Amino acid sequence: MREHLYTASRMETAVARVRRELGDDALILSSRRRDGRCEVRAVAAEHARGWREPAQGPEPRTEPLLSRLLAKNGLEPSLARLLAASSPGAPRTLREASEALATALREHVAFERPDLDEGRHVIAFAGPTGVGKTTTLAKLAAEVALVRQRRVGLITLDSYRVGALAQIEAFAELIGVPLESARDERTFERAMRRLADADLVLIDTAGRAPRDKAALLRLAEILHCTSDTVDVNLLISAATRTSELDEIVDRHAALLPKWLTVTKVDEARQHDAVVAAHVASGRPLAWLTTGQRVPEDLEDATPERLAAALCGEEVFQ
Ligand SMILES: Nc1nc2c(ncn2[C@@H]2O[C@H](COP(=O)(O)OP(=O)(O)OP(=O)(O)O)[C@@H](O)[C@H]2O)c(=O)[nH]1
Ligand SMILES: [Mg+2]
Numbered sequence: 001m002r003e004h005l006y007t008a009s010r011m012e013t014a015v016a017r018v019r020r021e022l023g024d025d026a027l028i029l030s031s032r033r034r035d036g037r038c039e040v041r042a043v044a045a046e047h048a049r050g051w052r053e054p055a056q057g058p059e060p061r062t063e064p065l066l067s068r069l070l071a072k073n074g075l076e077p078s079l080a081r082l083l084a085a086s087s088p089g090a091p092r093t094l095r096e097a098s099e100a101l102a103t104a105l106r107e108h109v110a111f112e113r114p115d116l117d118e119g120r121h122v123i124a125f126a127g128p129t130g131v132g133k134t135t136t137l138a139k140l141a142a143e144v145a146l147v148r149q150r151r152v153g154l155i156t157l158d159s160y161r162v163g164a165l166a167q168i169e170a171f172a173e174l175i176g177v178p179l180e181s182a183r184d185e186r187t188f189e190r191a192m193r194r195l196a197d198a199d200l201v202l203i204d205t206a207g208r209a210p211r212d213k214a215a216l217l218r219l220a221e222i223l224h225c226t227s228d229t230v231d232v233n234l235l236i237s238a239a240t241r242t243s244e245l246d247e248i249v250d251r252h253a254a255l256l257p258k259w260l261t262v263t264k265v266d267e268a269r270q271h272d273a274v275v276a277a278h279v280a281s282g283r284p285l286a287w288l289t290t291g292q293r294v295p296e297d298l299e300d301a302t303p304e305r306l307a308a309a310l311c312g313e314e315v316f317q
């Protein structure tokens with residue numbers, strides 16, 4: 001690197017000489033006033049390649065936008081790092097971040113639902129008390145019966161909570177689908193026989209505290225007593241504390257849940273619980289529920305919707 005020294009009575013004159021002789025892109029290394037004259041040290045641009053600004057301490061590390069967004073939205077740090085690291089590109093806008101995150105989610109999170117336009121399905125809704133089992137079941141029943149025009153039947157196994165039967169009866173009547181009630185293997189098999197020609201049988205179960213393991217084991221026995229395959233959809237509220245997730249998942253393991261649905265996503269200020277529930281259960285995400293309205297507030301869980309929510313877009317309000 002060849003340095004040049006220019007002196008002049010005025011700084012502008014010295015800089016003008018630098019530009020004239022070394023070119024407009026010459027690099028000025030230093031300038032100072034000495035004995036009433038101005039001195040400018042400079043190098044031509046072609047010599048400046050590889051030259052760095054004199055060290056001023058380490059460059060501030062800027063955390064990529066996506067990691068910052070995920071951390072701000074409460075995602076567990078190691079998960080945030082994993083998702084940010086497997087998101088392609090270097091997103092600079094919220095939209096780019098959300099698109100990149102959707103790609104990473106597709107890779108790390110399973111999304112899966114039954115194809116309700118084809119074949120026969122029997123799905124039981126299970127989960128803690130008040131999580132939204134009956135409401136979500138009604139949303140799905142309405143969507144399949146009224147929009148997709150398929151035959152739907154309901155069975156309730158909830159003879160536990162006062163008012164439970166009246167609640168599901170009202171939904172069945174509103175949607176115009178048959179409802180059967182059962183409480184043990186015999187009555188459950190009878191209900192299944194009565195709904196043998198339905199394309200979709202949805203089974204409501206009683207919410208029990210996760211600690212009530214005996215009740216859950218009993219429920220598993222009843223659900224798995226028929227020759228029909230009963231797929232269990234486990235519902236977990238987005239407001240569940242991470243510390244409680246493992247216990248809920250553990251207790252419901254006896255039911256062999258096939259899918260996970262996260263409810264009350266509209267009430268959660270952050271959407272980390274959706275990912276945390278998936279991680280804890282290892283089950284694919286099927287649906288998200290986003291409000292109390294039947295049937296509107298039910299959504300397919302997709303990488304795009306979840307990515308937008310995790311990036312802080314208000315997609316579920
Ligand atoms: N904000 C909001 N509320 C919901 C959602 N889903 C259900 N709810 C409300 O949650 C309350 C309980 O819903 P249910 O469907 O009765 O819950 P459940 O799991 O069947 O309750 P149990 O049978 O008693 O265990 C009701 O007031 C619902 O309207 C949702 O996605 N968002
Ligand atoms: Mg219920």
